[in-house]
Structures are given as C-alpha cells and as structure tokens.
Amino acid sequence: MRAGASRKTAQRILKKVRSDVYHDMGTSDIYKLVLQAISEEKDAMGLHQRYQLKEAIMRLGPSGFTFENYVADLLKYYDLQVSGIRVQVKGKCALHEIDLIGMSNSRQFMIECKHNSHRGTFVGLKVTLYTHARFLDASPRFSGEIIFCNTKISENAKKYANCIGQQVFSWRYPSEKSLEKVIEQNKLYPITILNLTSKELDIFSGIGMMIAKDLLEYDEVKLSKKTGIHTKRIHNLQALVKQILQ
Secondary structure, eight states, X not given: OTTSOOHHHHHHHHHHHHTTOOTTOOHHHHHHHHHHHHHTSTTOHHHHXXXXXXXXXXXXXXXXXXXXXXXXXXXXXXXXXXXEEEEEEEXXXXXXXXEEEEEEXXXXXXXXXXXOOSTTOEEOHHHHHHHHHHHHHHTTSOSEEEEEESSEEOHHHHHHHHHHTOEEEBTTBSTTTOHHHHHHHHTOOBGGGGOOOHHHHHHHHHTTOOBGGGGGGSOHHHHHHHHOOOHHHHHHHHHHHHHXXX
C-alpha cells in the first residue's frame, strides 16, 4: 500500500501470496511471490516498479559514486544545500575525503554516505564511530555530522549517534525522515528503478541525472541526443516514469 496499491489490490495480492507461503520460507522468496502477483494485476507496471525501491537503491552502487550523487539530489528535502561532493579536507592529524558537504543557515555539515548492495545488512557501530572520529579531526570546520545509508541501522549505532548528536538517515529511520519516506512522499525514485543497463546507468550518472522524473524535463529527441540512447528506448523509459509517478 505504501508503494501505491489500493487496499483492495493489496488484499488481493496478499490472498494470492499467502497460499504459496510455507513455514521457514525466506523473505527474498516471499518478495519474489509478491512481485509475481503484482505483475498479474491489470495496469500495475508503476506499482511493480515502485515496490522494487529498495533494490533500485541497491543498484546505485557499489561501483562509481552514484549513491553519493543520488543523496546530493535528495539533500534539499532534508533542508540542506550541497556545497561539495567528494572533497579533500585536511584535518588536524590526517587528510580526509568527505563524501558530501551540506549547508544549512551558514552551518556546514560533514556527510558520510554508506551504501550496501546486499539485503539483510545493517549499518553498525563501527560506521558511526569512524564518522565521528573523522568529524572530530576535521573540527572546527564542520558544525555537525550526518550519515546517509540505504540499509537499516543497528540499535547500538542509533544509541551512540543519539548520544553524540550525530544525525542518521537510513531505511526506516528516523520514522518521519527515513530515506524511503522522503523518496516516496516526494516521488524521488532513483533512475535505477527503470531497470537500466550498466551502460545506460553510466550515461545518466555522467550527466548528473539520478532521479527518474528528471527524464520528463526533456522531449525524447533532445534527451536521445544528450545521452546517445535511441529515441525509442527514451520514449519507453519516459512512459515508464509516468506510470511510476501516477
């Protein structure tokens, strides 16, 4: 339902899936059953793609810097403006590469982006610890430290982050500003939700187009010339974006 299905549709899908679920069945297998059930629904292509949001974000990495680029596009929805991407910052004791630098009310924030391409993983205490150590070494340049991650965060890491004043935005946390909630509420689906080839992803990433709905800012001919991707393929991708945004 959060992916946009009506209650009636969700109940119908649940009924189909429930009959095939067995004791100790893995969540990934249940997920595949749900996707299959969605694909059997009429006019449900948009729902089918939206339901794959987590996988789409996983496909942003790990090669290249696409997850950082995608988070940079999300920052304004967290009341931050990007002032730097992958910036070398000299600390008191070491040189650091900062994934993103965000600005808010003349305050500068150090942002660590942590991406994982496997299901069932957590961001643990180690990430919050080394991010804080980097923040301390780079002080007083930054007013605060933030972690963005595409997986859940462990309870121990949450406790530590809250204790030191470190902000964390992850899958399902915090409840009102979690990664998937901001994406869904503002229709900021990553371009990987379109099931692009690796070559197409490299092309779109290269021109800084990381949000699916950005494809609709161009007519298909202009976007084809800009990317080198065939007009028919661009037409189909734009049609799919429109279905996802419904």
